[in-house]
Amino acid sequence: MTTGTLSQNLSTQVAALKSLANKLQDISRYLGQVTEGKLPINHPIIYQLQDVFNLLPNLNVPELVKAFTVKTNDQNLVMYTASIIRAVLALHSLINNKTTNSAAEKDSGKPKNDVEKDEKDEKEKDTKEDSNKKDVKSS
Numbered sequence: 001m002t003t004g005t006l007s008q009n010l011s012t013q014v015a016a017l018k019s020l021a022n023k024l025q026d027i028s029r030y031l032g033q034v035t036e037g038k039l040p041i042n043h044p045i046i047y048q049l050q051d052v053f054n055l056l057p058n059l060n061v062p063e064l065v066k067a068f069t070v071k072t073n074d075q076n077l078v079m080y081t082a083s084i085i086r087a088v089l090a091l092h093s094l095i096n097n098k099t100t101n102s103a104a105e106k107d108s109g110k111p112k113n114d115v116e117k118d119e120k121d122e123k124e125k126d127t128k129e130d131s132n133k134k135d136v137k138s139s
Contacts, residue, residue, distance in 0.1 A: 027049065033039040059065070 030039065030045070031049075034041055057064075
Protein backbone atom coordinates (compact mmCIF):
# COMPACT_ATOMS: atom_id res chain seq x y z
CA MET A 1 0.00 0.00 0.00
CA THR A 2 1.47 3.33 -1.03
CA THR A 3 1.39 6.53 0.96
CA GLY A 4 -1.17 8.07 -1.40
CA THR A 5 -3.49 5.09 -1.11
CA LEU A 6 -3.15 5.01 2.65
CA SER A 7 -3.86 8.73 2.87
CA GLN A 8 -6.88 8.36 0.63
CA ASN A 9 -8.24 5.43 2.69
CA LEU A 10 -7.76 7.36 5.92
CA SER A 11 -9.48 10.47 4.59
CA THR A 12 -12.39 8.31 3.35
CA GLN A 13 -12.72 6.68 6.77
CA VAL A 14 -12.59 10.06 8.52
CA ALA A 15 -15.33 11.39 6.24
CA ALA A 16 -17.46 8.28 6.91
CA LEU A 17 -17.00 8.63 10.69
CA LYS A 18 -17.96 12.32 10.53
CA SER A 19 -21.06 11.39 8.56
CA LEU A 20 -21.96 8.69 11.11
CA ALA A 21 -21.47 11.17 13.97
CA ASN A 22 -23.77 13.68 12.25
CA LYS A 23 -26.48 11.05 11.69
CA LEU A 24 -26.26 9.91 15.32
CA GLN A 25 -26.61 13.52 16.46
CA ASP A 26 -29.70 13.88 14.22
CA ILE A 27 -31.20 10.71 15.76
CA SER A 28 -30.42 11.97 19.26
CA ARG A 29 -32.04 15.34 18.53
CA TYR A 30 -35.11 13.65 17.06
CA LEU A 31 -35.50 11.33 20.07
CA GLY A 32 -34.99 14.27 22.44
CA GLN A 33 -37.69 16.28 20.71
CA VAL A 34 -40.05 13.28 20.75
CA THR A 35 -39.53 12.76 24.50
CA GLU A 36 -40.09 16.47 25.14
CA GLY A 37 -43.32 16.29 23.14
CA LYS A 38 -42.20 18.78 20.49
CA LEU A 39 -42.54 16.18 17.72
CA PRO A 40 -45.11 13.41 17.36
CA ILE A 41 -43.99 9.79 17.56
CA ASN A 42 -43.31 8.34 14.14
CA HIS A 43 -43.64 4.59 14.64
CA PRO A 44 -41.80 3.46 11.48
CA ILE A 45 -38.74 5.51 12.56
CA ILE A 46 -38.87 4.10 16.09
CA TYR A 47 -39.15 0.54 14.69
CA GLN A 48 -36.15 1.15 12.41
CA LEU A 49 -34.09 2.47 15.33
CA GLN A 50 -35.12 -0.51 17.44
CA ASP A 51 -33.98 -2.88 14.67
CA VAL A 52 -30.64 -1.06 14.40
CA PHE A 53 -30.02 -1.24 18.14
CA ASN A 54 -31.05 -4.90 18.27
CA LEU A 55 -28.50 -5.74 15.55
CA LEU A 56 -25.63 -4.19 17.51
CA PRO A 57 -23.33 -6.79 19.09
CA ASN A 58 -23.25 -7.28 22.83
CA LEU A 59 -19.89 -5.85 23.87
CA ASN A 60 -20.25 -6.78 27.54
CA VAL A 61 -19.13 -10.38 26.96
CA PRO A 62 -15.93 -10.96 29.01
CA GLU A 63 -14.27 -13.00 26.24
CA LEU A 64 -14.84 -10.20 23.73
CA VAL A 65 -13.53 -7.56 26.14
CA LYS A 66 -10.43 -9.68 26.78
CA ALA A 67 -9.89 -10.22 23.03
CA PHE A 68 -10.11 -6.47 22.36
CA THR A 69 -7.72 -5.78 25.23
CA VAL A 70 -5.18 -8.33 24.01
CA LYS A 71 -5.34 -7.04 20.45
CA THR A 72 -4.97 -3.43 21.59
CA ASN A 73 -2.03 -4.35 23.82
CA ASP A 74 -0.36 -6.21 20.95
CA GLN A 75 -0.76 -3.19 18.66
CA ASN A 76 0.60 -0.86 21.34
CA LEU A 77 3.57 -3.18 21.88
CA VAL A 78 4.40 -3.11 18.18
CA MET A 79 4.18 0.69 18.09
CA TYR A 80 6.31 1.00 21.24
CA THR A 81 8.94 -1.38 19.88
CA ALA A 82 9.03 0.50 16.57
CA SER A 83 9.49 3.78 18.44
CA ILE A 84 12.36 2.35 20.47
CA ILE A 85 14.05 0.97 17.34
CA ARG A 86 13.66 4.31 15.57
CA ALA A 87 15.16 6.12 18.58
CA VAL A 88 18.11 3.70 18.74
CA LEU A 89 18.77 4.13 15.02
CA ALA A 90 18.61 7.90 15.36
CA LEU A 91 21.08 7.79 18.27
CA HIS A 92 23.36 5.48 16.28
CA SER A 93 23.31 7.91 13.36
CA LEU A 94 23.97 10.80 15.72
CA ILE A 95 26.99 9.04 17.23
CA ASN A 96 28.36 8.14 13.79
CA ASN A 97 27.87 11.74 12.66
CA LYS A 98 29.62 13.07 15.78
CA THR A 99 32.54 10.67 15.27
CA THR A 100 32.87 11.64 11.62
CA ASN A 101 32.74 15.34 12.46
CA SER A 102 35.35 14.94 15.22
CA ALA A 103 37.70 13.11 12.87
CA ALA A 104 37.19 15.76 10.20
CA GLU A 105 37.90 18.52 12.73
CA LYS A 106 41.09 16.79 13.84
CA ASP A 107 42.24 16.42 10.24
CA SER A 108 41.36 19.96 9.28
CA GLY A 109 42.09 21.45 12.70
CA LYS A 110 45.75 22.20 11.91
CA PRO A 111 46.47 25.00 9.49
CA LYS A 112 48.17 24.04 6.25
CA ASN A 113 51.45 25.65 7.28
CA ASP A 114 51.61 23.50 10.43
CA VAL A 115 50.97 20.34 8.44
CA GLU A 116 53.69 21.27 5.94
CA LYS A 117 56.03 22.16 8.79
CA ASP A 118 55.42 18.79 10.46
CA GLU A 119 56.14 17.00 7.19
CA LYS A 120 59.31 19.04 6.73
CA ASP A 121 60.45 18.27 10.30
CA GLU A 122 59.85 14.54 9.73
CA LYS A 123 61.95 14.61 6.55
CA GLU A 124 64.77 16.41 8.34
CA LYS A 125 64.59 13.92 11.20
CA ASP A 126 64.74 11.02 8.74
CA THR A 127 67.77 12.52 7.01
CA LYS A 128 69.52 13.09 10.37
CA GLU A 129 68.86 9.48 11.35
CA ASP A 130 70.22 8.30 8.01
CA SER A 131 73.36 10.40 8.47
CA ASN A 132 73.77 9.09 12.04
CA LYS A 133 73.56 5.52 10.75
CA LYS A 134 76.23 6.28 8.18
CA ASP A 135 78.45 7.76 10.92
CA VAL A 136 77.97 4.69 13.09
CA LYS A 137 78.85 2.35 10.19
CA SER A 138 81.97 4.27 9.30
CA SER A 139 83.28 4.20 12.88
